[in-house]
Amino acid sequence: MKLVFAGTPEVAVPALDALIASGRHEVAAVVTRPDAPAGRGRRLVASPVAERAEEAGIEVLKPAKPRDEQFLARLREIAPDCCPVVAYGALLPKAALDIPARGWVNLHFSLLPAWRGAAPVQHAVMAGDEITGAATFLIEEGLDSGPVYGTVTEEVRPTDTSGDLLTRLAFAGAGLLAATMDGIEDGSLKAVPQPADGISLAPKITVEMAHIDWAAPALRVDRVVRGCTPAPGAWTVFRGERLKLVQAAPVTDRTELAPGEISAAKNNVYVGTGSHAVELLWVQPQGKKPMRGADWARGVRIAPGERLGAPDVR
Helix, strand or coil: CEEEEEECCHHHHHHHHHHHHHCCCEEEEEECCCCEEECCCCEEECCHHHHHHHHCCCEEECCCCCCCHHHHHHHHHHCCCEEEEECCCCCCCHHHHCCCCCCEEEEECCCCCCCECCCHHHHHHHCCCCEEEEEEEECCCCCCCCCEEEEEEEECCCCCCHHHHHHHHHHHHHHHHHHHHHHHHHCCCCCECCCCCCCCECCCCCCHHHECCCCCCHHHHHHHHHHCCCCCCEEEEECCEEEEEEEEEEECCCCCCCECEEEECCCCEEEECCCCEEEEEEEEECCCCCEEHHHHHHHHCCCCCCECCCCCCC
């Protein structure tokens, strides 16, 4: 088939690579989000997918909005048979959906109908799912509601961050997407409607959702930290300033600390929760680089009874 691939971030690159390497289909063009400011200088930078496509000599389309008539006209000229999509980042209008004869096929990082939405991997980690996966489905106008072509499953490991899990799913999903294109082309795959039961939603993780509630159980604190790593980053407040929590671990034999109360030893720093304590392994103070929790605690000289998430009581 003639394909036009749509994707933007680094997580979409393995799927583009798999389609290029397959040799069975022609990737005629790539659709990606416009160049965006990045770094301290806020210089405009092309998306990872755009960079990879340019390296491969593939035409790159960067519409400000996928409803732009100039973009739609070029897509009609290319006349793709199918448009595989991975984390493109913009809503596709019906005018675009109608162009490829075999539709737009999305690689979504959950086992649909679970975790429909922008942040399926983060929500799976935060919810404590033990198994997740990826699915390919035919895009329709509803939110991730189209019929499914295929799935792969992936175990959620006890220490997985959303970044860890997403990296594995990106590579497993790349193979699934390539196989889905093959199956659509030769007629061996038919999309199956999603079940009406088991639907859950995964909206974008906001900064407020990443705010740690120290009255919650340690297991919940751990899941929020892992689910919000690397972005947007779980956080709390210490002495009036934001403190990002990069890595934490529940400690089942420490139950004497009140929620948010800090206990610092030479090589460890613990914080109380609604159940048992968590150890702060890595933190990032405002305006500084990540550091070991024990190093941070020594530097700020924790006072007895001092708490995270509480007003400055020194």
